[in-house]
Amino acid sequence: MTDAQETAAHLRTTTGGGPPDAEVPSDGQPTPIPLLEPREGIPPVVADAEALARVVAAFAAGTGPVAVDAERASGYRYGQRAYLVQLRREGAGSALIDPVGCPDLSALGEALSGTEWILHAATQDLPCLREIGMVPASLFDTELAGRLAGFPRVGLGAMVESVLGYALEKGHSAVDWSTRPLPEPWLRYAALDVELLVDLRDALEKELDRQGKLEWARQEFDAIASAPPAPPRKDPWRRTSGMHKVRRRRQMAVVRELWESRDRIAQRRDVSPGKVLGDAAIVEAALALPVNVHALSALPGYGQRMGRRQLDQWMAAVERARALPESELPQPGASPSGPPPPRSWADKDPVAAARLSAARAAVSALAERLNLPQENLISPDTVRRVCWEPPKPLDADAVAQALAGHGARPWQIEQVTPALVTALAATA
Numbered sequence: 001m002t003d004a005q006e007t008a009a010h011l012r013t014t015t016g017g018g019p020p021d022a023e024v025p026s027d028g029q030p031t032p033i034p035l036l037e038p039r040e041g042i043p044p045v046v047a048d049a050e051a052l053a054r055v056v057a058a059f060a061a062g063t064g065p066v067a068v069d070a071e072r073a074s075g076y077r078y079g080q081r082a083y084l085v086q087l088r089r090e091g092a093g094s095a096l097i098d099p100v101g102c103p104d105l106s107a108l109g110e111a112l113s114g115t116e117w118i119l120h121a122a123t124q125d126l127p128c129l130r131e132i133g134m135v136p137a138s139l140f141d142t143e144l145a146g147r148l149a150g151f152p153r154v155g156l157g158a159m160v161e162s163v164l165g166y167a168l169e170k171g172h173s174a175v176d177w178s179t180r181p182l183p184e185p186w187l188r189y190a191a192l193d194v195e196l197l198v199d200l201r202d203a204l205e206k207e208l209d210r211q212g213k214l215e216w217a218r219q220e221f222d223a224i225a226s227a228p229p230a231p232p233r234k235d236p237w238r239r240t241s242g243m244h245k246v247r248r249r250r251q252m253a254v255v256r257e258l259w260e261s262r263d264r265i266a267q268r269r270d271v272s273p274g275k276v277l278g279d280a281a282i283v284e285a286a287l288a289l290p291v292n293v294h295a296l297s298a299l300p301g302y303g304q305r306m307g308r309r310q311l312d313q314w315m316a317a318v319e320r321a322r323a324l325p326e327s328e329l330p331q332p333g334a335s336p337s338g339p340p341p342p343r344s345w346a347d348k349d350p351v352a353a354a355r356l357s358a359a360r361a362a363v364s365a366l367a368e369r370l371n372l373p374q375e376n377l378i379s380p381d382t383v384r385r386v387c388w389e390p391p392k393p394l395d396a397d398a399v400a401q402a403l404a405g406h407g408a409r410p411w412q413i414e415q416v417t418p419a420l421v422t423a424l425a426a427t428a
Contacts, residue, residue: 058093065115069087078271081128148217237256363420394428
């Protein structure tokens, strides 16, 4: 039995969270019970001010933590706005809120301001919740809790199944949630996503406490809740899929012009940029540098299904890039911040490369011993920065200070510092 299986078995037998009638086959692993319907049925979708006021009052009067989830229309619509918000709280039941009909949920956010919010993969939902006025002061992230507890599969369905013994239906996770009206099976799926979050949170809290990791989790949750909104990404066009094939600055300018043109069109039409023009087509045009519409139309992604007007607008972007003076062409690579890519360390600084190799091995061994992912034990970027410019003197206090300067939490500093000091000293 693996560590994760032992953890799951321990949780099911000690927390009372599993289904009482779960069958136990000969292999000793209980058969999960399908969760097909919310306890109180599918709640009506809240889409007007009057209904929202009733939900706000009900959830303000509820007790205990509140389970929160949001559904977006990634791959269908422009941006990452929420198209459905689900909540559940003891004493209030479940609620499904339509942010299209109720775009300002700040009153609900304020009503829950002193309440712990339970989210699964909180960093994915917090940006779209913030846009509609919902910002938690404290939270519990069940996905992150699962990582810290050593579960290899931390999706909501996998966690609910292994910890609580129920099987969630996950067939609607990638649908177009901007669809109106939302089909009943989708609403059932959405309501079930928050049905057991409180139970899952309670079970994971007990398990983290048993492993001596509860304070670690609390520090991680506090860091997520207090983190400011991410600043706009600089040069987002550089993240075009397949960009590694583009080497020349003129070609990079084509990528930039096509990406920015596509983004403007996608925003105006409120569709996913990939539905306007694929990344692969952008890279193809950059590599080929077509001289006219005929040459452009012969490239993959610009074929017969694309009209002349569309071809003209993409060709205009290519021509703008071709006309730029050398001084206005983008520089290769993003603006440097921090150490160079590790693959170049052996040539640039062999001693730093040796430090990084030793540090990575030490962190890997420590993470395995603590039964959690390396990236949750300490950020790989933090390890690289400390290895590229190690603190002086090379002692525990200096390394701890360097880790703190890069945003490491106290529990991470306490666990990682001795291993890093040893690794760095061995290659000094």
